[in-house]
């Protein structure tokens with residue numbers, strides 16, 4: 001092998017060139033430089049540091065050294081040539097993961113887990129290389145989840161069965177086991193459970209019954225401290241509303257045996273994870289952690305697919321050992337923008353089940369359900385605490401068929417559903433931007449009608465109800481984009497839609513703030529109490545002529561902030577699919593870009609489709625992009641699954 005230092009200048013020049021061309025973040029170059037300042041830095045280490053930092057920006061929590069050996073061009077979104085040029089500049093590189101591990105273990109900047117730890121920035125765990133922060137988070141999540149999954153609770157199977165028979169209707173038609181009942185029984189016996197399933201599969205319905213079961217089997221139901229949380233304010237409000245509704249319906253069914261209404265009233269509001277953990281301005285640290293744990297017995301977290309690695313680590317760190325964590329979410333949805341695909345990793349065995357014989361016996365005793373042989377296997381401890389709900393009650397029609405086809409990677413079937421002419425789905429192929437603008441004009445017509453009628457009437461009568469109507473109607477339609485820039489991106493479409501609505505005389509956009517401007521908050525702001533993802537509409541301030549306020553809906557309540565006090569917002573006629581997670585719109589339009597690019601994946605298309613409750617319209621300027629996107633699965637490198645590991649209980 002050539003002397004390592006021989007190529008270092010060429011390598012720095014090549015990294016700088018890639019950064020100049022926008023192929024590499026400047027941050028990744030800067031990180032590699034920082035690593036090089038800490039000690040002798042062979043080109044392979046510099047290269048690995050830059051690649052690791054770059055992959056973090058793509059959502060990977062670590063790099064598999066075998067990928068460095070074979071060339072991570074695809075992971076980086078580069079051509080093979082680009083990678084080869086960089087690799088050549090670094091000189092001869094190890095070809096296997098093992099050889100990479102040997103080389104990196106000898107570097108001062110890398111903590112090899114068998115050696116002395118003096119806080120090096122890089123961690124070598126087997127054949128995976130981590131930025132220290134992600135290694136710490138991943139290890140914490142894996143250990144906490146594994147310990148919780150192995151912690152068995154004493155359960156009286158006969159009592160549980162009696163309650164489950166009361167809580168669930170007996171006239172079930174669907175074939176196979178009642179996964180909802182099963183989920184309740186399984187969640188009751190451990191201190192962690194995951195209930196995953198597509199839209200409308202009854203996750204909330206199930207968790208309401210689980211809560212009733214927890215109350216019914218607790219020594220003192222009234223003293224159970226239940227907390228509800230979700231990554232965004234909107235998802236939290238939705239969770240609370242659905243759970244209250246489901247518990248209200250159940251109260252009649254259980255009658256005097258359990259004072260469900262009173263117990264429901266004792267549960268607080270659902271909160272965002274940030275607020276639950278006690279986020280502080282300008283700090284990554286939360287008020288709650290293992291030294292100051294949360295005051296809860298049961299924590300239910302909805303939309304768990306949106307929870308990124310760092311947040312999951314903080315959550316598990318703050319959860320008292322005796323508390324139960326219930327994660328709800330759709331494992332097939334897009335992962336968070338930040339690193340990690342935690343729910344996807346945790347649900348690795350959810351589809352197959354992989355239940356042990358002991359789990360089958362428990363399920364049989366506690367809910368009378370027999371798990372078919374197909375679902376038996378040798379999944380690890382977490383697989384025994386995970387249940388996938390498989391029957392959607394809301395999504396039987398064409399939107400559901402389309403979502404299923406996309407999820408299964410069947411582009412031919414997806415295209416045929418889109419072209420079938422069935423009510424509920426539509427595909428505008430070879431579209432022009434004009435098509436989206438027409439859809440926007442009719443889709444947003446409803447909120448603009450209420451808005452303009454109220455403005456004309458001077459909105460003196462029942463102003464709050466008028467504001468609520470404007471906000472609710474705005475939420476019934478949305479344009480979702482895969483990309484941010486360009487004609488088919490969020491910025492291009494927002495501008496074009498505002499222009500179109502102005503042309504039609506429905507809006508008067510003047511400057512940044514104008515009456516009717518819908519906005520989305522892009523950063524948490526603790527001084528005004530608005531949070532990333534909150535959506536509001538700008539309306540006149542009744543107290544100050546000429547001033548504008550942005551109104552937000554929180555459950556049924558309306559609150560407002562002076563427009564000029566909101567610093568991190570963008571117009572929200574169009575938004576990214578990422579930002580739409582946790583929301584549902586009566587009519588959802590998904591606008592695909594002309595070229596696929598790295599972000600447009602199966603998970604993105606699936607997430608976009610499943611935001612629609614009644615009508616889904618796909619608009620694409622180039623037909624082939626859909627099939628290409630369906631073929632491309634999101635892959636995020638992580639060590640979580642391996643760390644949680646086997647054996648089963």
Ligand SMILES: Nc1ncnc2c1ncn2[C@@H]1O[C@H](COP(=O)(O)OP(=O)(O)OP(=O)(O)O)[C@@H](O)[C@H]1O
Pocket residue numbers: 169180197198199200201202203204205206242393394
């Ligand atoms: N076993 C059941 N029997 C009768 N109705 C059910 C059952 N399970 C779910 N439902 C109904 O199906 C609808 C969807 O259920 P739910 O809202 O719980 O699904 P979800 O998985 O939480 O959906 P989302 O992912 O959209 O939040 C609700 O109206 C619910 O009352």
